[in-house]
Amino acid sequence: MLSGVVVYFNMAIRAYRVIICRLVLFLFCFVVGEGRHHGFFRINELQDMRLVTDEQWFIQKLDHFNGADSRAWKQRYFVNDVFYKTGGPVFLMIGGEGPANPAWMQHGTWLTYAEKLGAICFMLEHRFYGKSHPTVDLSTENLRFLSSRQALADLAHFRTKIAEARGLLNRKWVAFGGSYPGSLAAWFRLKYPHLVDAAVASSAPLYATVNFPEYLEVVWRSLASENAECPLLVQKASDSLVERLKNPLTYDNITKDFNLCSKLQIETETDSAYFLEMLAGNFMDVVQYNEDNRGFEGVMGTNITIKVLCGVMADTSLGDPYARYAAVAHLMMDTFSMKCLDASFNNNLRDMTNTSWDGPAASGGRQWVYQTCSEFGFYQSTDSPNQPFTGFPLEYHVKQCKDFYNISAQELAEAVAETNEYYGGYDIHSARIVFPNGFIDPWHALGITQDITDDLPAVFIKGTAHCANMYPASPDDLLQLTLARDQIFLHLQRWLKQ
Template sequence: MHPSRGLGNHGYEGYQPCAVIRLPKDVNIALRQLLKDVNIALRQLLKDVNIALRQLQKDVNIALRQLLKDVNIALRQLPKDVDHFSFANNNTFQLKYLINDSYWNQDGGPIFFYTGNEGAIEVFAENTGFMWDNAADFNALIVFAEHRYYGESLPFGNKSFTSPKYSGYLTSLQALSDYVDLITHLKSHLTGAHTSPVIAFGGSYGGMLSAWLRIKYPHIVAGSIAASAPIWQFIGLTPCGAFNRIVTSDFENQTPECSNTIRKSWNFINTITSTDAGKQWLSSTWKLCKPLKTTVDIQHLKDWLSNVYINLAMVDYPYPANFLEPLPAHPIKVVCGYLTNSRESDKDLLKTLYKGLNVFFNYTGQVKCLDINQSSTSQLNDQGWDYQACTEMVMPMCSDGNNDMFEPQTWNFSEYSDTCYKKWKVLPQQDLIVKLYGGKDIPTASNIVFSSNGLLDPWSSGGVLRSLSETVVSVIIPDGAHHLDLRASNPDDPVDVVIARNFHRKNIRTWINKHNKSNRKDR
């Protein structure tokens, strides 16, 4: 603030303007050089820090994988029926699971059972620290079961997705039956486990499975922590635009310029790629591994972009993490730090957008080019989930470009069904999940905590956001991203996540005590 504007003469009768001091020319040159050297040094320091952070994250990932080996976690396989519901099909496959008994009280200690979802089971073992953090306090056996058709649990090996003849056994009911058989096997073969209460855990699709496991098999599972479980993200239960509105809100809450930049980018992409020269320019500017050639390529690029924004919203964790991709703390904030001027020209805006995208696909700095043909969630298996989305996991999504930042897209089940048939030779059943598991009508359900309904997580649109009974309760976590409460405790955790975890522990203790009390009565 200038002295004459900020102070005036308010009581300072002897006030005199400051004298202007002119430095010798050589001193000015020296100062400018010093500032230049300092800037260069700072840039180099930041570069070195980033390199060090990337190496640290790499070392942590290696250490985590080593930890899974060092903490006495065993990798085992169990022969399972390919088809649990046919008396004519006797084929079996090897179901992979991880087990750790370091903390287990073999005299009836509980079994913490993770219902694996769409990926190799090691990914979920590394990212579900809540189970590890609490196993010692509960003297629990830890089990992570891999979902059929994911990781190494492929019923027909490399043929598993080549034909409906092989892929047709990829269903949630078949997976739940795998888990029931595995639990039954463990309780009958591990000394002291026959009276052990089983507590199911799961996040996202795994959270849906953990809830359905308790609903379908209450005699097998004593209780379930279902984190970020969108069991109502289906036709007739949730509006198709709700999901994308939450994604948009996450970006808009950083700054409206951020979401506006993304909103404007779609038309710019369409306009620029309408010519061969424009396709070449965008391919070069964004350093695409494969140049854009056709309208199919353009649509594929836009689909990839949409998935990036969705994934950023899902894993907007308050600390660096690598659940889907290696990302910094508060990744949306970092991305939006670049997207600050939606009034830029088309090419300038797309150049800026690329800098933001770099945070997602190249935070480590090791990626040489942007491969839009590679999954935007490298840790998970998009092939299996794409098939499930074309059979029973039909979750309507739409956007209008006004209430959200996405390119307008309507939900058309007929078109969706046609696309699925062309790709997989199967037809989706849009109401099957509601028929199987009850939708919003589950009056007999009990002992389920629908947790991590993080309001940052777009999947909360299909989550259970209100308690349904005294024993089917919902935990709202305003500052929570995708199943943040199931992750390991971290100093940067929001207070509401810490409170949610304490609530989980209280419920788990209640379920275990109730199970043990019932067992004593039956003796």
């Protein structure tokens, strides 16, 4: 949830993009840059732009569900009251699996809504991400305090105390979030209806599932929407690579073809799956964030689109489909200024089990994968025949829960089932929640894409990807996206008058 995946965390090596970009829901959802699209503020109206980007701190309980535990910690948040008018609503942007980016206090569709409605805006960073460190390290023992339920309790306590401190007790509150934070926005409204009056749950996966092969099925359809031959060519390339991996004599050539940092070593099925998922991730990431208008030059989804990748896969001058697949990998490495590709699962295992806040996966990778193992699953396996890749089945993903946190397959399955019992999955019983989703975005398969009731409407946006409605408007936006933003605003306007 990306968020992610820096993405919010801007991982320097591709290995983490595999873990985070697709297991993570939020990361990219919460990256807004200073690129070609400007923010919504008129500079001459601001006395000091720093006021909306200065970090502030809030005292939280470590464990909201244990009255005998009095331990506390400091949670980071941001405020923008530039548009606030007396009596106006309160907007709360929910942080997710990456650092809370203060750019959201200057950019984004929610600020357009805030200006029109006279709202004061807050953004609360998620516990265990960014600078919000509830414990001394990221040991598995400490990660037991990382959960969506604890995060919702953080939101509830923050909302209660901030309302008291700032005289906002009688104001209407609206929760915003994209991807995993979109789920939190919906669940905040569901579980604490007395504290939040409405929610915008963008690209929110509401149904937890251990196995999520539908993700790659949507990738197939999204590639085919550009060119019917594109996913077939990707499939041929992936199958060809799998055949090569069966013969150790090909490893030197594969190392060269994909510019690996060290000679390819395939000693276990996990080694093979890790490498194959890493390469498939080039297509998965681009599909998820296709033309998303984050305004971040050089970030996945801004310049590299489905059209670009399918163009490479169709270019016969590059050689056979396998050679074109390698060309896509080189294109992505160039995009991220990577000198080589680290395809070693052992290196990844070493980094993911580092429990220090200074560790290479502490920006969010270790934390988010823990949440998938302890709450959500969401594993994008190749277990479906209706998708273009081969080689990273569910067993590969589940094994990592054991490797990283000593969480067994049974414990994972039970945890995911409990998540759906607690929140209701698709069968959410609430009101005044709007569910925007993009047709291109693979995550829509776990979201709400049809109206449940008049007060639980879906906004299913053709031609758009993950969290597209959240980003600043652009002259290049599809008409469907522009209308979707307007539709969401009309829902908010109606609900805030009730």
